[in-house]
Amino acid sequence: MRLPSVTFAVFVLAASCALSVVPASAAPGSADFYTAPVADLEAYAPGVIVRREPVPQLDVLGSRTERILYRSADPRDRAVAVSGLLITPALAWRGPGPRPVMAYAPGSYGIADRCSGSSELGLTTTMPALLPLLAQGYQVVTTDYQGLGTPGEYEFLGRISSARALLDAARAAASGTDAPVVLYGYSAGGVASAAAAELASTYGPELSVVGAFVGAAPTDPVLRVEGQDGTEWAATMMYTIDGLIGAHPEQAEGIRALFNERGRAALDAARDFCTTDALAYGSLRSEDLTVDGESLAALMTGPVLGPLTAANTIGFTVPDLPVMIVQGVHDSSVDIEQSRLLAHRWTAAGLADITVREFDFGTELVPVVDHPAANAAAYPEAIRWIESHLR
Template sequence: MRLLSVTFAVLASLVLSATPASAAPAGADFYGTPVVDLETYAPGSIVRREPVPQLDVLGSRTERILYRSADPRDRAVAVSGLLITPSRAWDGPGPRPVIAYAPGSYGIADRCSGSSELGLTTTMPALLPLLAQGYQVVTTDYQGLGTPGEYEFLGRVAGARAVLDAARAAARETDAPVVVYGYSAGGVASAAAAELASTYAPDVTVIGAYVGAAPTDPVLRVEGQDGTAWAATMLYTINGLLGAHPERAGEIRDLFNHRGRAALDAALDFCTTDALAYGSLQSTELTADGSSLAALMTGPVLGPLTAANTIGLTAPTLPVMIVQGVNDRSVGIEQSRLLADRWRASGAADITVREFDFGTELVPAFDHPAANAAAYPEVIGWIDRLVASDHARR
């Protein structure tokens, strides 16, 4: 396996366009300056780019990009991300593969986006093993995160489209094979992209999807967070629904009492440490009728919206690898097991599941990032086999 020693070195650190793009006007905000006639660009077109030389790691060239996507209502939206291209020639079969990388969540405030200064501290280390293999990597910040508009946290359609249009941005000129890759909240976007790739982006050669520790069932996610030190993050899901359905904001907010509505408002400006500092919450103390948030998410108001964002009911037509640590308490292992069961029941034919047991019941936070790091050698081997098979078919 190419550059395996580099990959293992990185693991240690992890555990501790069709239309030419233009630069942002001098002195203007890269993320917020409107793109003129955005709707005339094809999905995946890079409409703005700038070099980020301080991120040129492992001999790569890094750019911050703004590309055209479409929201769940098919309106044109600009989404930000990173495009990182190794300088050395690709020595594998066919064109250089593209990894369309969906970052995990650092929060739902604009300052938490993956290409922002805050997000980069987590995003870049996770990319190093992929760059070391010579893959091109493109990341997404998701629709409305860092850029104007509402961020639909864990939104199935919005997340999938953000990832797939990032893949278009990277692979359009080369028709390179694409693997979508996501862990934790990013795993949700990767899983959604796997389900929607054949219908939303049939022009992109998506050959596989890596889905790590993904909370693809929103109700299970909320149940797992309720009452814990990270309970404030369960409010992200509701804020995501509010952003996606502004016409229903009144009836959704009416499900909460005064304290609950205040917590929802506060969470809009949370990054990771803010949610932890907010303290433990019991959802029954936030709702108008004393119901748990999980119960509300299966009720008449939130139930249909929750169901629309539940992943696993549409079989992907491409190979998928699911990875998680069995003692992960950030995202319960039942999430990955349920996703695999649902996909297989829906007719998915190529699902690989890898579970890691580190025996760390006393250090529950370890399993969540560690499984992603430990999986790299197997995942890279899996990607290489997919690339070889795709080349043989062409």
């Protein structure tokens, strides 16, 4: 039964609230699961599951949930272990062909290891968003991204690292089958989905990726920083810079030299931020954090950060698969221009099969709601769009 958009949105938001009161410690996962070395990791192919454990507390809607550790490859082609969740409905798939796989990229909960989506802090924010997909009988696999909870550095919104993490999660779920795969991500997860759509034909050519849902994705790093600068969430600007430092340790000294003492302190503090920690840190103006008083957005187009920023900007490689872009016009977390610019760039580059949906609720909602509201409202149309491409 298909629910009207408003009813469906209320259902998803209510489910989110209901699950958010479940103690996070219900399924914590041991530190060893994430950090214990995997012998001969290089010997495994990308997407091979090297460790798994059941999470029966999360067996919702008649599904079986596992926490998994799978092999991926970082931007330098080195083997890395990435964690996530694999959720399989218990009932047999009644549709044609093998059960479809939804490769789900979660939004950002922060950049500290404890923020990963499959860990105890992330579970109550990850699971509600999966319910509409599980209700359709799809298998769902999530990624925690490279270096988030697991050894190595987490490159926040890193184009190659997030794309590979998501595509290898899809490999883990579809292993041994010809299952069709749909990439699905919202917010920071939308960046991963968009990046994976661009790289699927070259990094995962054997995967049958039939489409990518890209919701409210800050795919242009400069615009993201400009949108956060001076707001109550301004400390999250440091996520991007910390990620670049981690991904390019040989340039760490030069990057940190762009910041004054207060800026370097903010960089160090942000490395341990999850969820609302950035709010507690207080609002910042990036001009007050840099040595020369330049804005962070200006530095990200300069000689030190410019090439790294350009490498993580999405929209200039044409996906060879259908894409659906969704966002709310009053989104205060990610400006609507991000989605419009991404659609323009892809269309200009030659993408023909692109669906764009903007939601205008008539007024700005409270800030904690207006960003995820479009994601909830989009589910009925997104499910129909997915079904049409699976057919």
